[in-house]
Amino acid sequence: MSNPRQPTARLKFIDAGNQLVPTSGYTYAELAEIYNQARVDYIVPMPMNSKRMQEYVVHYDISLNGSVVAINEDSLPCGVGMLGLREGRSWITRLGVIPDRRKHHMGQAIMESLIESAQNHRAKTIQLEVIVGNDPARNLFEKLGFITARELLVIRRPPNTLTPNLAYDSIAPIPIAHGDIRTVLASRTDTPSWIEENQSLLNAGNLHGLRVATDDGAWGWIVFQRSPFQLTHFVLNYSDDWVARALLYYVHKEYPLQDTKIENVDVHDSLWQIYQQIGYLEIFRRTEMILDLK
Amino acid sequence: MSLIVVIEDNIDNSRMVAKLLRVADHKVLVAEDGETGLTTVFEHHPDLVLIDLGLPDIDGQTIIALIRQQPELANIPIIAFTAFPPDTAQAMATAYGCHGVITKPIDTRAFVGQIEGFIAKPIS
Numbered sequence: 001m002s003n004p005r006q007p008t009a010r011l012k013f014i015d016a017g018n019q020l021v022p023t024s025g026y027t028y029a030e031l032a033e034i035y036n037q038a039r040v041d042y043i044v045p046m047p048m049n050s051k052r053m054q055e056y057v058v059h060y061d062i063s064l065n066g067s068v069v070a071i072n073e074d075s076l077p078c079g080v081g082m083l084g085l086r087e088g089r090s091w092i093t094r095l096g097v098i099p100d101r102r103k104h105h106m107g108q109a110i111m112e113s114l115i116e117s118a119q120n121h122r123a124k125t126i127q128l129e130v131i132v133g134n135d136p137a138r139n140l141f142e143k144l145g146f147i148t149a150r151e152l153l154v155i156r157r158p159p160n161t162l163t164p165n166l167a168y169d170s171i172a173p174i175p176i177a178h179g180d181i182r183t184v185l186a187s188r189t190d191t192p193s194w195i196e197e198n199q200s201l202l203n204a205g206n207l208h209g210l211r212v213a214t215d216d217g218a219w220g221w222i223v224f225q226r227s228p229f230q231l232t233h234f235v236l237n238y239s240d241d242w243v244a245r246a247l248l249y250y251v252h253k254e255y256p257l258q259d260t261k262i263e264n265v266d267v268h269d270s271l272w273q274i275y276q277q278i279g280y281l282e283i284f285r286r287t288e289m290i291l292d293l294k
Numbered sequence: 295m296s297l298i299v300v301i302e303d304n305i306d307n308s309r310m311v312a313k314l315l316r317v318a319d320h321k322v323l324v325a326e327d328g329e330t331g332l333t334t335v336f337e338h339h340p341d342l343v344l345i346d347l348g349l350p351d352i353d354g355q356t357i358i359a360l361i362r363q364q365p366e367l368a369n370i371p372i373i374a375f376t377a378f379p380p381d382t383a384q385a386m387a388t389a390y391g392c393h394g395v396i397t398k399p400i401d402t403r404a405f406v407g408q409i410e411g412f413i414a415k416p417i418s
Binding site for chain 2: 032036040043044045046047048049051052156158159229230257259261281282283284
């Protein structure tokens, strides 16, 4: 295993005439273009335009000074890696190298630069996600000292009409006032991934919420983001599984025409079974990995 | 001749499929993102839509759902064009109401026949 505090690949990369420069010198459109080129041959490419890149940076607290673009000896951008920073923690994301410019262990050089940047910002941990099946990336992260934390699911539900459920229909959920959503989120009990943390949701905005409480003591709430075309960022807290099903039922009954995408559901979370019962499909899996910098 | 809308952000891919379809005497309109693709489909009511699921602005699945919600477009053939693993791609295509899936990279010799087969296929 390489010691992440010894940036050997980064030094060799620079000695070979290449550079690692902060992403703050690039426009969002340029960063999106470099990222899209780098991910063109990935299992799940997920391209971005300028607007999506900007939203990504804002929603997930990406440090543009801590993130880097790799430049080769011909002064061409050949890869990118981004660093999110939050209160002593950090997150590596959007890592990629343009296929026909992959050499000099560029991916490792970018990673070492991001690790050093996280350390400079006093982060005690770095987390990241790698798509299951991307073995070269996973091997690199393990070489740098990252260990597997858990497996996460990206799931979707196409818009369709739910079969009416009289039991659920008899329970009237109460909308959570916008001003109360921050307080409600603060009471969540799950362990979210970076992009599903409260800060990500609050940065993203457009949050809505519902809560239920029954006479026999069952309770629950759901908070989610509603964008013009999609529902996403679901957070549920509940006393019983049927309450979670009822809350999801209400959301999809309220917005029957909206597509839904939920990222990073823990594969061992009982909520995954509940999502399946409401019509969700697994799209792909990610492995969450963590590097302890203490 | 059929009118086909290709919604694909990868220019190399869209050029290749458009060329193959045009050589086979089809009219092709190419859109490089979801919003443009949606507008093109709404304006032109094509005979078939070939759509990449990974688009830079709006997910391909969401675009498919929005097309399907228009009554006059509810039954036009939509083909998912994707690099997702075949099982996942097929499951998603079925769930979102696609007529089929063509996985990348395409088989250039079979591609036009696959597309024409979807156009000719009765609505299920």
